Amino acid sequence: MFARLVYESFRRQKRRKLLAGAAITLGVTVATAMIAVATDIGDKISRELRTIGANLVVTPQDEALDVNIGGVHLQPPSDSAYLSEADLPKIKGIFWHNNITAFAPMLPVNVTVDIPGSSGGKKEVTLLGTYFAKQVSYGKQGFVTGVRKTHSWWRVSGAWPADHSSDLLIGERLARTLPYKVGDEIALSGHSVKIAGILSTGSAEDDQIVAPLALAQAILGKPGAVRRIYVSAITKPEDALARRDPRSLTGPMYDRWYCSPYPQSIAYQLQEAIPHSHAEQIRQVAQNEGAVLTKIEGLFFLVTLAALLASALAVSAAMATAIFERRGEVGLMKALGAGKMAVASIFFAEATLLALIGGVAGFAAGSVLARQIGRTIFDSQISVQPVLLPVVLVIAVLVTILGSATSIRGAVSLDPVYALRGEL
């Protein structure tokens, strides 16, 4: 009888059920989309912040003091220690390898450029060997990495050189002092190379030559040598645990530290992966990133609360209206001998059913909406975790029942005579 009452109520009052159901669906849609966006925004903004540059740097453990002003290396670092290029792919083998968006090795070499025309024309410049967009593989996994990803603010007029060629880029300030143009062949410490483009970075590289790593190694005469590696990683804002020294941590605390993508723990893992290396966070990038991320995440957490409040209110308002319109029915049921409990349980059952249907529909619509927001704003997916579905359903049922409780109480305590006569 109970089930039939509920069923008939849904069958016969399609319009009213549709209205209340639409309100619940809309509320759950907004809530789902906002929760999905708020949980993912940190990751998305972190990716955008990678435009500011790498946040970690790996150097040889016993590196000599770097004597360098404005990108000009005043002491040839030939006697210094080097990292091995063969170890680079191991960066993609660390625990947080999915958080490593890109890396770029660097090898500065001092070279002389011939300047024809002027008397005894030779100029000492720094040549920086690196990857531009190199195909690297670790195990079965292949990926493309290099400065085009880690230093996305570099601009080239002309073409980017290929990593296996002996083409190179000339910094724009340096280019103004040289009588060469794009496409020219030049002699560089005995190597004949071609200028592929002019590089503009707004910093030290404007006075340098940037070339494929293999060319720099050939000029230096040290195949496989790398001076430092810049690593871009997606990290989590650091907290008290992040700043602890891993050697002082034990057991589960150490595991938690190791398995959180803090700049410190990723640096630690890089150091483990690359022999004889020292990895450190670039504080200007890493520290401020944490601050910016915390602010944006906090903002969206609070905005999500506002969205949840607005959708809860919309759901309860719709439910209140729906129940208020059914006073006549309540009067009839009570006149036929139904108790308060019986009437209330019918309403609550209907509300729960409506919340579940609206919740599932809203979850689906919210997932689509979140995906759409991700695609239009961040050019990448915002995925809704399936675990969110039960959470959203429970919230929807709770809000619907709480929202209709006052109206249901008002409806069941009506005198059937007045209710049937339509007087409140």
Added chain:
Amino acid sequence: MRPVSPFAQKLSASRATGPHSSMFLRMLVRAAVLRRGRAAAALFAMVVAAAVATAVLNLYADVQAKLRGEFRNYGANIIVASKDGASLPADALARVESLLNGRGIAAPFALVVARASSGQPVVVAGTDFERVRQLDHWWSVTNWPAASHQALIGMRARSAISPQQQPFDLTFSGRTINLTPAGTVQTGAAEDNRIYISLPDFTAWTGILPSTIEVAASGTPEEIATTMRELTQALPSAEVRPVRQIVEGEARVLGKTRATLFAASALIVLTAALCVLSTLMGWVFDRRKDFAMMKALGASGRLLSGFFAAEAASLGAVGSLIGYVVGIGLAAWIGRVNFHASIAPRFSVLPVVMVASIAVTLLAAIIPISLLRRVQPAVILRGE
């Protein structure tokens, strides 16, 4: 059609056109007082909707300025450098600071390569520690130098120059300076290889003036571009360039955050509007008996629409006013909690919220009224 006497026709016509303001007002007030519960519920929905909309719009307008402040912690976004390694004019810093006029921080840097007594070359920088402290928040410094002839040593330079924190000598073009380490600096970048001393010590020792001024200018991208143009004019001998990764990264992150917040605000405002719409429509619909009674007593359709519209509009106006105040409070609270800075109330939001609220309430009143107008009062009064 029910018969209508010419007198009643005349009366209703005069009611529709002539102002019976006292009666009209009394009806408005009594309608709200008699059905306190329902009126309060509708007002509550209106207030919450207006408050949430106000808070979100206020945040949306202010969030960019707040986040720009966060980005200034990245340090300089403009570099003023001398051309070809010369020094900047002696009054360069003063000129830059008078141009900034409090809208930013500038720190001068002078660099040379000196030799330690072991023969190890090292880069020594002269700077103003007070300014660097404000400009480069990310420097991890154990102890800032306070006195003359004290040095701040980079982490890497320390192990090469003064591993036991002992005083050391540095020589530059035949002149020697004796320095005491005050503390170490760690940044993970070039600073770790350098030794920093105060600018007066540096100039007295080497006779060299700063060659670079790092400027963190605050403001919108247009304001920063203007600052750069003015700097170029004020210091024709220097090169003024933006720190491109900071400027571009900031623009990207701010743009994306603002777009996401816009989408969120649109969703929230839409939900709030629909909530008000459904509540008010229910309220007006419940009062179909009042409507039928007034119509039976001879009120014209126009008068009735006017009455319900006025009721809805006043609810919208009162609700949005209270909601605006609550929303300003909400935005201020979010500003305090999240940005540790208050969010200034924007009065330009008030008319927007108010007009939108009144529009929504009017819509919520007019839809049921236009439905009811087609129905005979007798049918409604019989309760069908």
